[in-house]
Structure formats: C-alpha cells, structure tokens
Amino acid sequence: MALPKRIIKETERLVAEPVPGISAVPHEDNLRYFDVRIHGPASSPYEGGIFKLELFLPEDYPMTPPKIRFLTKIYHPNIDKLGRICLDVLKSNWSPALQIRTILLSIQALLGAPNPDDPLANDVAQHWKENVTAAIETAKEWTHKYATDTAT
Amino acid sequence: MDRISIEIVRRRTTAGDTPTQLDEELHWRHMIGNLGNKLGHSRVLYGGFLLSAYTMAELGELRYDSELSFKSLSTSGDHFEVQDRTLLARIKETIQNEMECQVCWGLMLDPLTTTCGHSFCRRCVARLLDHANSCPLCRKQLSIRPGATEEPSNQRLRALLESLIPDAVLARAEVVEIEESTTSDRGRVPLFVCGLSYPETPTFLHVFEPRYRLMIRRAMSGDRKFGMVAYNGRGEVQGDLGITQFMQCGTLLHIESMQLLPDGRSVIQTKGVSRFRILDHEMLDAYYVGKTERIDDIPIAAEEALEAAEISRFTTQASDPGSPNRLLSAMSTAELMQLCADFIERMKGASASWLASNFLQAYGDMPNDPAVFPYWFASVLPISEAEKYRLLPTTSVRERLKITAGWVRKVQGMSLGGMAPSANDDDSDHNEENDSQEMPDVTESTDRANLPTNGPSALT
Ligand SMILES: [Zn+2]
C-alpha cells in the first residue's frame, strides 16, 4: 500500500531538518515504523544518556496518535517498566495537527520536567515525592547504566 | 496572506525603477449617485504592474470592484515584465506552501473554513468528524454536521487557488482520487469485516467505527458498494492469504438506504449483489481493501449435466423416493428444493420462532427461486456461522441445495423443541457470539470489529 502523502512528507522533513538531540529513522521494510533516539536534556538526570524508543504510525494516523514507547530502561515517574509514556498529547489531547516532530519534542521536554503528580510508574513517583534528591540520583545511575555507550 | 505581503515588501526595496502609470476605472455603481467623486484614482508607481497595483491598493486608492489600466513609463524597455513574472512565481510558491492543509499536508482541496477561522480540505474535515468534534488547531468545538457535506466551501480561498495555481489543484485532486478509489468494478473492494451476508438478501448495519464511517462515506459517493466478510474467528488458513482476520469469501453489498445520525453514526440497509473470493488485500486508512474475483454459478447446461452425472452414480435402491434417509446426492435438484420447501411449510405450521413475523418482514417470505432460496434460509435459520459460510464458495445451485437439505435433515433429526440445531457435529460449538438471531432492525453491528490494532508491541 502506498504511504499517505503526509507520512512521506513528515519523514522527509525529519531527515531534512532534524531536531537537535532527536533522531527518527524509518525501517526500510516498514515505513510506518521508526527507530527513535532521544538525547537526555542538559541539566536533567538524563543528561548524557541516549534513549532508544520505537514509534509506530497506525493505519489511521494522523487521525489517531502515533504509538510510542521507550526501549531503553529509564527511571522516570511518567514512564513505566514497559516503556509506556504518560503524556496527554499521546492520548486524549492528540490532534491531527500535531506530528512526529512535536511528539518527540514533548517527550524530550518530559525528560527535562518529570511530573510525579501525574504518574504512570507509581513507585517511582512515590520515590520522587518523598525524596527528590535520592530519586534523581537513581535516575542518573540508570542513565549511566542503561543509556550510555558503556551500557551493554 | 501575511506571507504574500512579506514577499511583496521584500521585492519593493529592489524595485525603485520601472515606473508605471495606473488609472483606476471605477465600477459603474460608484459613478452614479456620487457625482462629487466620480473619477478613479491615478498614480505613477514603481516595480512592475503587480507590485504597483498592490501598492495602490495598499494606499487605499483601488476599490475592490474597480478595473485598473496600466501603462509602462519605463524608459529602459520592458524590464517590468521580468519583474512581474518573478514576483508572480514567488507568490504562487508562497500560496502553495500557505495553502497546505494541516491535516493531510497536501494542497487544500475544496477548502472549508470553520467558525474558529481555520481552513482544511473538506474531506479532511469529514475525517476529523469521524474521530472527534474539535478543531485540530485550536481545539474549539466544531459545529459541522457529520460528513461535512452541507458546509459551503470557502469561495475566496477556492478562487484564489484555482486562478493562481490551477495545475497544482488539479494534480492534488487526481492524487486524492487515485488514493481513495476502490470502486468494485476495478476488482478492488473495500472490506467491512463483520458477519455473513448473502446475494439477493438484505443486511442491516449499524456503522460507528471511524474507519467504517469513512469507508461507507466513500462508497456512498461512488458506486455504493462494499464487500462484507465475516471474521475468521478460529484463525483458520484462508487459502493463499494465510491466516487473515477475515474469511476469504464474502459478498458484495449495495447500499440501498442510509440514515445518518446527528452524531455521525449511521444505519444502513444493504442488499447482496454477488459473491467474491479475496485474492490479495491491503490497508487503506485503517480498513481492508481486497483484490477480488467474482464467484459465479456454472451455466445451466453444466448444472444439468452435473445433476445427471451425480444421480446416475446411485442405484435405484439408494434413490428410492420413499426412503426418508435417501442420500442427498441421489436426489434431483428439484427434489432437494422440495425437501427444503416442505420443511419450511411444516415449521411455519409449528410456529418456529426463527420464522417469526419480524424476521420475515426483514428478509421477506421464502423465495421460490432455488438459486436464491439457500441464502434466505441461511439468513433466518439459527445455525453456526461456519455452517452458513459453506454457501459462499459454492458454484452451483445443486451444491447449495445439498447443503441446505443437509441442514433440514439435521434439524429433523433433533428432538422437537430442542435447542438451536447445528448441521455438523464437528461444528456444533458456535464461534461467534451472535449465532443466535438478533432482532432484524440491527442484525449486525460493527462493535464486534474492535480488534487490537497493531502497535509497537505487536511488531516486536
Ligand atoms: Zn487536507
């Protein structure tokens, strides 16, 4: 099946004008499936880490949002053990005027501003609320352990 | 529009030469009744016709409905023409970018402007409404009826596009036409994965899933046909297709009537046209489209030859018309039909619930045409879907009547007043929850069509 014009254009623009700190590359055999890498934002516990995600554009995209999850383990109150992300624009606040680029930017922003009041990973959120310093320390450790070149 | 003024202002700085004499010719309406000011404005401006006309309008000296005459005062020749041409090209390019629909990222096709002031293709608005009732740009509530057929187009935008970049508009319309065309005469049939339907028989559908709203809307604006295929609930291999979500054989339906509900759902009444087998399939905007071949009955001569050959294989004893256990293959096609017709007569006499008046109202009285009778029978008889599905790949009337006569035998073999019969012992477990007849006003509904969609987790 031919890919909708919009998906082709989005992919072209992602390549032509990449977002700093973000890359999204479609699979050769499935152009709706992207390998995504997001650099942890500066002065966040995720700084220095490169996080892998998978992104899939469903058949009725952009009427329905892309499906996306973290593949790299991450310690974050809004991201659960399975890598699922709690982000309103990926669910009820999705709009067809949004795009892959804006969604990835939102995820990058979420790394810079964890929100323990709207948690997906309850135990992490709890930790975040009770002892921010310790939680951030754990997030840094995980970043070093799972999201850097030395990580295996 | 802002982009256009930016483009023009940028041009103005380098266009101090090419003086042009401009004379406004007022519309006659302004010339009568306003005697004090019946002359149009006249000016000498710079930068070619387009730029100078724009400047004049900007100065408030060019009425919307005035004509304008130009005369180049350039001493250096026809430089202004080059200027006009480059400016026009830039404006066209700007418009093409500006007029991109924020939903499909293509040039706006038949632009429609919402009350919140945002414009999209009409077809994109219709698709938006299938999913939500808010503007994708500002999230304000949209007050547009489902399908977006009644809203007027934005005539200004439309005129602008069609006069400035007619080629691009045409090209876009053609691409969309190709993308969306699934007319059944080209063998590409949009597929509604739901239940069983049969030729010459009505099917009633409640359409509420966004993808099927879109599919039915497209069918309605085309030949009003789509294919109905049942769920492959048991995950059986479907010929060369492998294990598909749907059964390989289905029925082409024609939409007889459609009732659009205010919230975008609809109730449609369809009638079966012909049967088909799916050879290949793909996705189009979240619904399946199948490459199909028609399944037809063999010609009458071949049908008669088949009947004669089959009957002749049996001894007179096996085909004794008096025996109740007579082999079905030994019976003539007319006798098979008679066996079924007699059964229906008896069941009516016994007031069988599946022959209640509401079913007969929906499906009509028993048809006497032996080619059609099995489809009617399958529509009213409460037996398993797997059993009914056997009718779809048949290529002769005889083959179908043997199947239905088999059902009769099975029902007769059961104790009176028993539970819903199944014609095949192996198939007695029902694979679909709605094997039992629902009320005919909504016999099918797409709610069974909600299967998990492919997500990343499904791919890994
Ligand atoms: Zn559009």
Ligand SMILES: [Zn+2]
């Ligand atoms: Zn709006």
